[in-house]
Amino acid sequence: MSIADMNPPQRAAVRYLDGPLLVLAGAGSGKTRVITQKIAYLVREGGMSARNIAAITFTNKAAREMLERVGKLLPADASRGLTVSTFHSLGLQILRQEAPRVGYKPQFSILDSADAAKIISDLLATTSKDEIRRVQSQISRWKNDLLAPESALVGAGNEFERIAARIYLNYQDTLLAYQAMDFDDLIRLPVRLFETDREALEKWQAKLRYLLIDEYQDTNTCQYLLVKLLAGVRGMFTAVGDDDQSIYAWRGANVENLAQLPRDYPRLHVIKLEQNYRSTARILRAANSVISNNPKLFEKQLWSELGLGEPLRAVQCRDDDGEAHMVAQRLLAHKFEHRTDFRDYAVLYRGNHQARLIEQVFREHKIPYAISGGQSFYDRAEIKDVLGYLRLIANPDDDPAFIRAVTTPKRGIGNTTLEKLGAYAGERHVSLFTAAREHGLQGRIQPAQLEPLQQFCDYIERMGFRAVREPAGPLIRELLTAIRYEQWLYDSEEPRPAESKWKNVQELCGWLERKGEADGKNLVELTQTIALITLLEGREGEEAPDAVRLSTLHASKGLEYPHVYLIGCEEGILPHQESIDTGMVEEERRLMYVGITRAQRTLTLSHCVKRKRAGEWVFCEPSRFIGEINGDDIRFFGKPGQPQQVTRDEGKARLANLREMLASKRKPAE
Numbered sequence: 293m294s295i296a297d298m299n300p301p302q303r304a305a306v307r308y309l310d311g312p313l314l315v316l317a318g319a320g321s322g323k324t325r326v327i328t329q330k331i332a333y334l335v336r337e338g339g340m341s342a343r344n345i346a347a348i349t350f351t352n353k354a355a356r357e358m359l360e361r362v363g364k365l366l367p368a369d370a371s372r373g374l375t376v377s378t379f380h381s382l383g384l385q386i387l388r389q390e391a392p393r394v395g396y397k398p399q400f401s402i403l404d405s406a407d408a409a410k411i412i413s414d415l416l417a418t419t420s421k422d423e424i425r426r427v428q429s430q431i432s433r434w435k436n437d438l439l440a441p442e443s444a445l446v447g448a449g450n451e452f453e454r455i456a457a458r459i460y461l462n463y464q465d466t467l468l469a470y471q472a473m474d475f476d477d478l479i480r481l482p483v484r485l486f487e488t489d490r491e492a493l494e495k496w497q498a499k500l501r502y503l504l505i506d507e508y509q510d511t512n513t514c515q516y517l518l519v520k521l522l523a524g525v526r527g528m529f530t531a532v533g534d535d536d537q538s539i540y541a542w543r544g545a546n547v548e549n550l551a552q553l554p555r556d557y558p559r560l561h562v563i564k565l566e567q568n569y570r571s572t573a574r575i576l577r578a579a580n581s582v583i584s585n586n587p588k589l590f591e592k593q594l595w596s597e598l599g600l601g602e603p604l605r606a607v608q609c610r611d612d613d614g615e616a617h618m619v620a621q622r623l624l625a626h627k628f629e630h631r632t633d634f635r636d637y638a639v640l641y642r643g644n645h646q647a648r649l650i651e652q653v654f655r656e657h658k659i660p661y662a663i664s665g666g667q668s669f670y671d672r673a674e675i676k677d678v679l680g681y682l683r684l685i686a687n688p689d690d691d692p693a694f695i696r697a698v699t700t701p702k703r704g705i706g707n708t709t710l711e712k713l714g715a716y717a718g719e720r721h722v723s724l725f726t727a728a729r730e731h732g733l734q735g736r737i738q739p740a741q742l743e744p745l746q747q748f749c750d751y752i753e754r755m756g757f758r759a760v761r762e763p764a765g766p767l768i769r770e771l772l773t774a775i776r777y778e779q780w781l782y783d784s785e786e787p788r789p790a791e792s793k794w795k796n797v798q799e800l801c802g803w804l805e806r807k808g809e810a811d812g813k814n815l816v817e818l819t820q821t822i823a824l825i826t827l828l829e830g831r832e833g834e835e836a837p838d839a840v841r842l843s844t845l846h847a848s849k850g851l852e853y854p855h856v857y858l859i860g861c862e863e864g865i866l867p868h869q870e871s872i873d874t875g876m877v878e879e880e881r882r883l884m885y886v887g888i889t890r891a892q893r894t895l896t897l898s899h900c901v902k903r904k905r906a907g908e909w910v911f912c913e914p915s916r917f918i919g920e921i922n923g924d925d926i927r928f929f930g931k932p933g934q935p936q937q938v939t940r941d942e943g944k945a946r947l948a949n950l951r952e953m954l955a956s957k958r959k960p961a962e
């Protein structure tokens with residue numbers, strides 16, 4: 293695929309280098325492809341070095357895919373030094389070099405959202421999850437709007453905001469004391485740096501001379517400013533986006549940023565793409581008709597040459613269990629009939645919990661699947677244990693990591709000792725690690741308790757010294773042996789969970805080893821990289837090569853699948869109840885639009901008559917979005933009187949049949 297295979301507006305977008313460019317277009321029109329092609333074009337025809345180009349994507353997965361695609365367009369040495377990353381990893385790349393300028397040491401820690409919640413919970417002196425979540429997202433909003441705690445306090449309009457602002461103030465102090473940043477800081481701090489330090493800004497402007505930004509509609513204020521600062525007055529960037537796919541307002545994304553661009557850059561050139569290369573005309577028409585119920589920010593038309601295609605299907609299921617069986621059954625039947633692969637299918641849903649039943653039924657029927665956007669691999673207790681050690685080795689001031697490591701496995705350091713240590717550290721305004729090293733502690737803690745504490749600190753210090761010199765793989769294996777982690781798992785768990793946990797730890801070690809070798813990164817750098825993976829996509833790494841994709845709608849952005857099942861199309865789920873209550877269904881409609889436009893050839897929407905919630909049956913209404921699809925383009929199944937609805941037992945029997953047929957197909961001819 294080369295630039296010659298692109299349509300005229302796509303080609304114009306690739307070639308346009310006279311100033312800032314916005315490509316504004318609907319789903320599947322080749323926006324992401326314009327970015328990939330443009331990177332190759334900049335190097336090949338624009339005489340630019342890859343190390344002066346940065347492409348920003350929304351997820352790590354998207355970044356990897358883009359890098360792969362560019363790899364096919366450019367020889368390896370021509371793409372060396374190219375930055376393809378998320379906003380957060382770009383921020384991390386900047387901060388690794390500039391940390392001292394913003395008051396951090398280079399080995400700062402990155403806290404995930406759970407660690408941050410723990411700090412807020414301590415400061416608030418509450419365990420109410422709801423309260424913690426509210427304060428945490430308020431702080432995050434302030435950070436993304438670049439509001440300092442002092443200004444937040446002054447501007448607080450009610451009691452809740454006053455409390456949150458005071459917590460924000462203490463929270464920032466705590467982070468600095470731990471030498472830790474949260475996810476928001478990774479973008480906020482570079483912006484603050486560039487706003488105040490001309491020299492640093494000019495250095496990075498000289499390095500990143502051309503910027504390309506995908507999914508621009510989902511940038512927040514902070515991200516917008518980072519681009520603006522880096523692009524400077526020259527405005528050498530290409531941003532691509534679709535206002536109808538803005539689905540991250542709840543995380544502070546601001547679709548107004550699209551409208552703001554022409555005001556900030558009067559020279560901004562806008563290109564629209566109107567041909568969709570992904571979906572059949574029917575799927576596209578359904579998407580267009582659903583989204584036409586939202587007020588328009590920009591006028592867009594989409595058409596496709598891929599033929600009319602099959603009508604969409606809306607399937608009514610008896611309950612959520614029936615829904616999961618319906619998906620499994622139809623999927624297997626379809627696969628059998630069309631000789632497709634499992635990877636050609638995706639099951640999409642509004643909330644993570646909806647995956648549980650699907651997983652269960654898929655396992656029952658041996659349908660291989662891969663989950664994205666679910667509980668992260670890196671959120672598992674065993675992985676967080678190991679990462680606790682790595683974080684502490686990298687940055688001994690990281691108190692949350694200190695607590696985790698010093699107590700897992702238990703090493704004769706009791707809670708009373710830790711409380712005394714904590715109190716002493718508090719008085720001295722130093723980290724737990726530093727406190728443990730101070731002479732003053734000797735009067736407070738008995739020698740018998742002090743001894744293991746100091747041994748622990750000695751060990752961490754020695755490892756810290758080696759972590760920046762020795763390869764990561766062998767070092768982490770040595771660490772696991774030294775702390776007898778495997779033994780501890782088997783001592784504290786049943787054999788089966790222990791075994792699976794140990795496997796996960798091994799997987800982490802393998803990943804660190806490979807990544808360390810491939811990227812030439814040491815343990816400290818790898819630890820910072822891992823922290824970022826948890827941000828959006830959950831588990832990553834090697835997956836079954838041929839598997840059905842299970843994904844939340846949010847995590848499916850930018851991707852495409854030949855056959856899509858969108859489950860739980862019900863009032864209260866999609867649109868979500870909260871959005872109905874607050875009269876904000878527009879964002880949910882965009883989410884529906886994103887879901888529909890992931891499908892290339894067929895799309896099945898399902899909803900249940902009733903489902904169990906908190907042990908009670910509740911009756912469900914089909915989603916209003918199904919009703920917004922033009923009747924000619926959709927067929928209904930499972931309505932009373934129609935024979936297509938299958939009971940669970942029938943479904944099971946049919947499945948068993950199909951599986952047999954499939955299995956016999958796979959057998960070599962005798």
Ligand SMILES: Nc1ncnc2c1ncn2[C@@H]1O[C@H](COP(=O)(O)OP(=O)(O)OP(=O)(O)O)[C@@H](O)[C@H]1O
Pocket residue numbers: 297298299302317318319320321322323324325326534537568569570849850851852889
């Ligand atoms: N000119 C073209 N000729 C043939 N195929 C194309 C062309 N442009 C894009 N495609 C294909 O169309 C599909 C959609 O492209 P792409 O993912 O770039 O769209 P997008 O606008 O980024 O979509 P989304 O809004 O969902 O992110 C891809 O499979 C891509 O390879």
Ligand SMILES: [Mg+2]
Pocket residue numbers: 323324325506850
């Ligand atoms: Mg895209």
